Amino acid sequence: MPTIRDDETPNATGIPSSARRTDIIPPPTLAVTEELLHALPKTDLHCHLDGSMRLKTILELAEQQKIKLMADTEDGLAKAIHMGQVCKSLEEYLVAFDVTLSVLQTAESLYRAAYELAVDAAAENVRWLEVRYSPALHLQKGLKMTTVIDSVLEGLRAAKRETGIKCAVIVCGIRHINPQTSMRLAELSVAYKNRGVVGFDLAGAEASFPAKDHLDAFRLILKNNVNCTAHAGEAYGPESISQAIHSLGAHRIGHGTRLREDGDLLNYVNDHRIPMEVCPSSNVQTGAVSSLESHPLKFYFDYGLRVTINTDNRLITDTTVTKELWLAHRQLGLSLEDLTTVIVSGFKSAFLPFREKQDMLRQVNQEIATTLAAFEKRPVAAMRQPA
Template identity: 40%
Template sequence: MTATTDATVPTRDQVLRAPKVLLHDHLDGGLRPQTIIDLAAECGHPLPADDADALAAWFAESADSGSLVRYLETFDHTVAVMQSGPAIARVARECVEDLAADGVVYAEIRYAPEQHVEGGLTLDEVVAAVQQGFDEATAAAGGRIVVRQLLTAMRHQARSMEIAELAVAWRGRGVAGFDIAGAEAGYPPTRHLDAFEYLQRENSHFTIHAGEAFGLPSIWQAIQWCGADRLGHGVRIIDDITVADDGSVELGRLAAYVRDKRIPLEMCPASNIQTGAAASIAEHPIGLLTRLRFRVTVNTDNRLMSGTSMTAEMWALVEAFGYTLDDLRWFTINAMKSAFLPFDERLAIIDGVVKPGYAALAAEG
């Protein structure tokens, strides 16, 4: 989306105050460093640092190291301290508090319940603990933020049907949909086709991590075989787009289908750079995909590991591409249109929160 001459390039403070919508954020990737220290002390889990600043630096360095082993090790620590009901509820509550402080008005937070049962919790108890934290924080926020859960199954495990059934059982009680995550290479989404077919029969929403670490086949399977409503990341759709020397663009059949069908792309710029899916913000496919009017959304992925926030992600795009308030509003409405929330509730947030919020910022001049 190119900037228009009468549109305002926002200040960072305006980006902070702008209403934002977040569709791709992992609960176990957004803990406060001090919370990790507190919870680790309670459960006896050893950490690489015992000071909040030092621990935050360790997470950032590990995530930026270029080593997948070190990147994944960061989650070993966050998941380890989220094995009791009170611990999970605290993490969920603080997640919503942090998002509300960042100007997020709607968020879908994903996590894998199967990774939080080592302390004896059942899958149902894990979901209940997350919902307790969400309910406490949203009540304290006085209606400034709406939050829903996405239940994730791990691609390398065999519990996707169980998690899909759990998502359906909790539908209407805080869970908005289903996700599948984990290593793409060697673990195609079609391995879990029974779960996706079940969700479709139940008229349930789901997104699939695809097109981040693996290319077009992952995206094609997620859409055409599994029926994904949205694509987690989806950056490799750029591989099906050819830009000629004269600047003309040609879309391949898959890219054209994704654009024509308005399939949302849950793009996470900072995280994509860490995982090697993009070289820099300025070179991130989000620039071209936005210009071509794909259904682009902006997200955080793992706020702790990437040292990011929705404000930071959007501000980086403003700096790299000169995006205006109109552009940020477009990203935000894209995300709200794509949310796994009933139509009337989506419309109420767009018309009652997002549009007035951006109009007020634009009026500041």
Template identity: 55%
Template sequence: MSHHQNYDPKLREVIQKFPKAELHCHLDGSLRPDTLFDLAKQNNVNIPYENKNDLMEFLRFEKGESLEVFLKKFDLTLSVLQTPDALERVAYELAEDASAENIKWLEVRYSPILHVNNDMGTVDNLEAVIRGLKKAEMDFGIRGGVIICGMRSISPDISYNLAELAVAYKNRGVVGFDLAGPEENYPAKDHENAFRLVLKNNINITIHAGEAYGPESIHQAVHYCGAHRIGHGTRLTEDGDLLNYINDHRICLEICLTSNVQTGAVQSLKKHPFKYFKDYGLRLCLNTDNRLISNTTLTDELCLAYHTFNLKLKDIKDVLIDGFKSSFMHHRDRVRLIREVSPIMDEMIRDFDKQES
């Protein structure tokens, strides 16, 4: 998709060097292809692909695939992520890849309950992921944390257990709580108890909503579950009243362009409501969703937005600043970081404009 377009390399270089935050990135969708093969070998997991090309062919998205087909691809990656070592490694590598595109703050999300096949408990796998991220922070200076995902399609009791885990690891590597998985027939409000617990403990909430289901899904995420951000939210255009509420309360939409086309959340990139949201003044950030499964990077997504919606570098900067503003870090840290990165971006934009003129 995005990567085969011929972007102006100078522009791409500027976008790659911009300091960024990434807030919506799934650990189990973001392995390096080589690592997938490595882990399969180490853990005796049979992968039906001989080499990287076959694998990428399997992962390659065909237009009109259903969400179910899309989610099937995760079975493959989950099969090799059932040991603490594997999780620590992929968390570390994800942070390393992110820091290579100057992501300063990375929020990695995953559901610990999907990694308990080999007698590994949720606490062990969470600690492994946190270890990987901490190691990457020491090596590359990239900061961030884990967002624990409850699963819509798994019982609300499990979501509650995962909420308890988030409470135990607040300020110890966990920065938020999420609800992921299929939206239709699995309403967020069924998981209200988990969100009550998390909110009572002053933990940040982001919820996947309005991707595969209409605006009432976003309504529930905000009004029943107290979401501070919304994952995707592409269907928000259908309810003007709710759109204004989301805008007035600066609830950030975590936009994932490539992924939204893949899952059929939008019919085409051109039809993505990103530009409408941006012109309306909503708070937006751009994200990869899944680096491997969507075969993308944050730089790719930003270049894609730039070209698809005819943006200026200043618009890219605004979206990145919104990302920092909506990150689940403490307000004082956010202010400090934004004051640091904003003039850097301004200068890069000035240099770029000078070269162009």
């Protein structure tokens, strides 16, 4: 049976020992399989709506909206958007979003994309999903930003009614769009606080577009006690991470791949328990790292950083949370105990109110323990991973 170990010290989210946070030690003989990882409860804290559609949906929406795409089959479209392929740069990777955004300019398409994303996440036992996107990128056909937000939230609510998955929205400012637009998006985030929006982000190309240009938007966000994160250290150096933390006041860091280049900043992030939204396969695809084996995830985890594992873009990177956890085990050597710690870290790092997070952590720890116990009792043959 898995051991549940009580931790009498406050954790990084500020949850005291009275919250009964538990760490789970899996049985040493229990094998890590994709089936087991699929069965465990999970989070996806870094997931872009416009990068996580279904190929079939894109084709159907394009046909309905009379939009000409570069391919009219799922295989052809997958190749055109570099699905799962390594790109020459982040900028080349971002070209795929021109395709998805072209069909996400109506209330109906936004509702469908959000609903399907949440349903797909629920199918792999994601319990908490934070969907991020920029309403400013969905206005080409005259939608209002409020309509964009409402359509996505309604799609997520429909998925919750059907599957039970809990979802929320993170609104994205875009680095290469003017700071005035970021301010409008920040105002929108404040207005929708407690109505489905749980955070504000800064996304887009890092090079030549410093985070400090969007400082006013983040000041408004922090003044109104809204959570915030920022893409940083993915396509630019650790100074981008420093700006995100010290200028913008980011509570989490998206990617942070190059944090390892600045030991002093790395220690600051560790000491202050700033969660890292790590997206391993995406980082290989965009060229942020040369290979999965060279990814700093294992180093960050071993050093003690609060790391979470996420998809980034389920479609374009051709991935799931289960797949990312499996790769972290197979390619980077994370043990089952390591992976359960990372999974729990996802729930600790969620943009959730304190009491709600307490309840979710209790439920998740118990569910993990129950799942591990159930798999431990299964015959060895049933646990064997196919070659």
